[in-house]
Amino acid sequence: MRFPFSSALVLFMFPLFAGCAVPAPMSPAASPGSPTPAAPPPAAPGEGGTLRIIAFGAHPDDCEIKAGGTGALWAGQGHQVKFVSLTNGDIGHWQSAGGPLARRRFEEVEKAAKMLGVTTQVLDIHDGELMPTLENRRKVTRLIREWKADLVLAPRPNDYHPDHRYTGILVQDAAYMVTVPFFCPDVPHLEKNPSFLYYSDGFQRPNPFRPDVVVDIDPVLQKKLDALGIMKSQFFEGGANGTQALLASDEAGRARRDREVSEGFARRFRQTAENYRSKLADLYGDDRARKVTAAEAFEVCEYGNQPSKEELKKLFPFFSGN
Numbered sequence: 098m099r100f101p102f103s104s105a106l107v108l109f110m111f112p113l114f115a116g117c118a119v120p121a122p123m124s125p126a127a128s129p130g131s132p133t134p135a136a137p138p139p140a141a142p143g144e145g146g147t148l149r150i151i152a153f154g155a156h157p158d159d160c161e162i163k164a165g166g167t168g169a170l171w172a173g174q175g176h177q178v179k180f181v182s183l184t185n186g187d188i189g190h191w192q193s194a195g196g197p198l199a200r201r202r203f204e205e206v207e208k209a210a211k212m213l214g215v216t217t218q219v220l221d222i223h224d225g226e227l228m229p230t231l232e233n234r235r236k237v238t239r240l241i242r243e244w245k246a247d248l249v250l251a252p253r254p255n256d257y258h259p260d261h262r263y264t265g266i267l268v269q270d271a272a273y274m275v276t277v278p279f280f281c282p283d284v285p286h287l288e289k290n291p292s293f294l295y296y297s298d299g300f301q302r303p304n305p306f307r308p309d310v311v312v313d314i315d316p317v318l319q320k321k322l323d324a325l326g327i328m329k330s331q332f333f334e335g336g337a338n339g340t341q342a343l344l345a346s347d348e349a350g351r352a353r354r355d356r357e358v359s360e361g362f363a364r365r366f367r368q369t370a371e372n373y374r375s376k377l378a379d380l381y382g383d384d385r386a387r388k389v390t391a392a393e394a395f396e397v398c399e400y401g402n403q404p405s406k407e408e409l410k411k412l413f414p415f416f417s418g419n
């Protein structure tokens with residue numbers, strides 16, 4: 098543990114940072130490489146069409162933490178959102194591991210997905226063992242193509258967790274290849290390169306996160322908190338760094354722990370709004386920006402389509418004047 102918090106706080110906070118961690122056959126969606134039925138081409142973004150967004154995380158909870166609010170906002174407008182976890186999360190608990198934990202975590206993200214209105218898929222790669230291999234580059238490329246994505250979200254490759262870093266690398270590695278016809282020719286390439294954006298983080302080296310888009314998630318904050326709240330293995334129980342002490346034996350204690358988790362997340366999303374309030378003001382105007390209590394932020398990746406400010410407003414159709 099390298100985070101400078103008091104031990105009591107550490108117990109609670111680490112799993113939030115860890116935020117971190119099911120086998121392909123468990124997913125209702127097509128596994129990478131499997132044939133998918135032909136889907137009609139998506140309408141052009143922002144022209145009355147439906148946006149198609151695919152978000153990647155290393156573990157079954159990463160996408161929900163980083164983009165659960167924005168995902169719910171898109172879904173609420175009828176856009177198609179998919180959350181993909183590249184590993185199955187099978188070491189993300191202090192008390193259990195392996196298949197039973199992977200299955201439990203898959204069930205958690207499925208419940209969260211229903212609450213948020215998104216589709217979810219978890220790949221069968223062991224937690225803690227994700228590598229930036231050619232095989233995995235192909236998997237990510239196929240997933241982006243199969244979803245016919247307009248927009249792809251991923252962590253930056255600067256992160257304390259190797260699985261997060263390699264998720265960032267794998268998505269970056271796919272950012273151009275999704276357009277190359279003879280790379281993975283079994284899945285039709287994308288003729289228009291999607292825009293790729295990173296989730297926010299606090300890492301400073303070699304370069305800090307830069308907010309290009311900050312989204313007011315107040316309208317769906319409770320939904321996001323509820324979705325994270327049902328992921329008990331990670332937050333209520335503390336995930337890989339939890340302890341027995343977190344497991345209250347009585348109902349009052351469990352309710353207290355639920356509140357603690359919810360309030361911790363609310364503080365965290367409020368901090369994102371505080372950190373990037375000037376960007377909120379750019380996007381929403383001063384009046385609304387002042388009132389925002391929870392936000393999610395994203396940075397445009399240098400690879401893939403480079404969206405103009407106007408294009409960003411079409412991809413994130415939440416700002417005043419849209």
Ligand SMILES: [Zn+2]
Nearest residue numbers: 116117118156
């Ligand atoms: Zn994670």
